[in-house]
Amino acid sequence: MNAPPGMERVLFSEEQVAARIREVGAAIAEKYRGRDLKLIGVLKGAVFFLTELARAIDIPVQIDFLAISSFAGHGPGLVRIEKDLDEPIEGQDVLLIEDIVDTGLTAHYLLRTLAGRGPQSLAICTLLDRSIRRIVQVPVEFRCFEIPDRFVVGCGLDFKQLYRNLRYIAVMNPER
Secondary structure, three states: OOOOOOEEEEEEOHHHHHHHHHHHHHHHHHHHOOOOEEEEEEEOOHHHHHHHHHHHOOOOEEEEEEEEEEOOOOOOOOEEEEEOOOOOOOOOEEEEEEEEEOOOHHHHHHHHHHHOOOOOEEEEEEEEEOHHHOOOOOOEEEEEEEOOOOOEEEOOEOEOOEOOOOOOEEEEOOOO
């Protein structure tokens, strides 16, 4: 598969992404079988991944979303919740769905915030894990792909709100 204009190369093809999501979905279903599982997607990036992942999990799941924004210019990891959950999570098994876990700062904040709401269990599932940039260690229980320190788009990840709808993961051309 050739990379589109503005892209350096395709990192993971549509087929690779779909196959890996099915594998992770099966692992999640196995772990949570017989339990009530709530998937919480972090808007906007996780929407595409969460949709495909939920379809790959063969147990009933509930879905909710939250949105965050960072305080630009106020230091790394300073975020606030823009859109909160619609339903409480107390006593539930919760799986936080991220498009990418990078420095770990945002994931750490979300885990701490959600843990304060009394879930029975709380874990992270991410499409992409760029652990080489980790500042704060966070427990990523389920990951589809480990990626290098490159800027990537597709499957929910964007560049200026573009390319989220790509069905594959591509590396952006650094000159773009």
